[in-house]
Amino acid sequence: MQDSFYNHVKSGEKNLNDLEGKILRYIVSLRGDIEQATSKGIAAHFYVAPNTIVRLAHKLGFTGFTELKHSYLLSLERNRYTIETIPLDLQIIQTKDLVHDITINKVVDAIEHAGHIVFFCSGFSKYPCLEMAEKLKIMGKNTDTLSERHVMRHYAELLGPDDLVFSVSISGETEVSIDATSIAKSRGSKIVTMTGISKNSLSKLADIPLFTVEKQVRFGNMDLDSRLMFHYVFEMIFERFFERTQQAEMES
Missing domain, CATH: 3.40.50.10490 (Glucose-6-phosphate isomerase like protein; domain 1)
Structure with missing residues (x-):
């Protein structure tokens, strides 16, 4: 079974700089709208080059933005109705x-x-x-x-x-x-x-x-x-x- 999107985030977030962290939070905030999102569009939103988004995906352990997006969409589907089990x-x-x-x-x-x-x-x-x-x-x-x-x-x-x-x-x-x-x-x-x-x-x-x-x-x-x-x-x-x-x- 592939690691979930949030397992990638948990293990790779420490490698992100402040801007990359902000971009990641923006990606997460898109939720279902991420399906139509592109690395070029997200880069334009933050006035950065598209390879910045690719580098972010690599730091989180993905091969690129497409895999990151796919993983996040799967995570959303699995967790439509969730509650964390933190005591x-x-x-x-x-x-x-x-x-x-x-x-x-x-x-x-x-x-x-x-x-x-x-x-x-x-x-x-x-x-x-x-x-x-x-x-x-x-x-x-x-x-x-x-x-x-x-x-x-x-x-x-x-x-x-x-x-x-x-x-x-x-x-x-x-x-x-x-x-x-x-x-x-x-x-x-x-x-x-x-x-x-x-x-x-x-x-x-x-x-x-x-x-x-x-x-x-x-x-x-x-x-x-x-x-x-x-x-x-x-x-x-x-x-x-x-x-x-x-x-x-x-x-x-």
């Missing part, structure tokens, strides 16, 4: 290993000093953000949660150095989140990102990047990925913030 306990352990105690303290410092906290999110990622925002609001912080494309961009243009932005996305490649976060960063806002563990464009914008172990769930073309680890990391952050707040009140 919940393992997700928590691995995510906890990714989010160091020092990092949690840095995020809590940022929350304490922020005059205003904004959450940029979309899809199911908005639910852990809404919960965290409401908890912080109860604790006296001024918070907003934004998930609509045009509102996020407009709001970002109004932010400044006194604002803290949490930008949350499983893939870290959600265009609207990258766009709004880039604007907020250019205006001096502090940026905390929360994404899956893979290299991604959003985390590169962060003052404090947070990574979680994601669990993929697919129903056809629908993204039903678990956001449970987002809830988990937000809970760790909130508990630390709550403890500090209580200690400060006792000392005052």
Whole structure:
């Protein structure tokens, strides 16, 4: 049996540079549309030569783009309805290993000093953000949660150095989140990102990047990925913030 597309990606991704990683994520995002895609068309999308796409395929262990495309199409057919079998306990352990105690303290410092906290999110990622925002609001912080494309961009243009932005996305490649976060960063806002563990464009914008172990769930073309680890990391952050707040009140 031939190795699956994702086995090739797992073994070869470490050999990719940043641009090749971005091209690979774009190819994966095409899903069924990959059938009509060509190496020349993908190269034109990224303003590179077609042999860049061929080199990417070689680094992943394919003979060329045609074999890569065929492997991906087979993978899509096999996995139209899938759920990764990562045990919940393992997700928590691995995510906890990714989010160091020092990092949690840095995020809590940022929350304490922020005059205003904004959450940029979309899809199911908005639910852990809404919960965290409401908890912080109860604790006296001024918070907003934004998930609509045009509102996020407009709001970002109004932010400044006194604002803290949490930008949350499983893939870290959600265009609207990258766009709004880039604007907020250019205006001096502090940026905390929360994404899956893979290299991604959003985390590169962060003052404090947070990574979680994601669990993929697919129903056809629908993204039903678990956001449970987002809830988990937000809970760790909130508990630390709550403890500090209580200690400060006792000392005052």
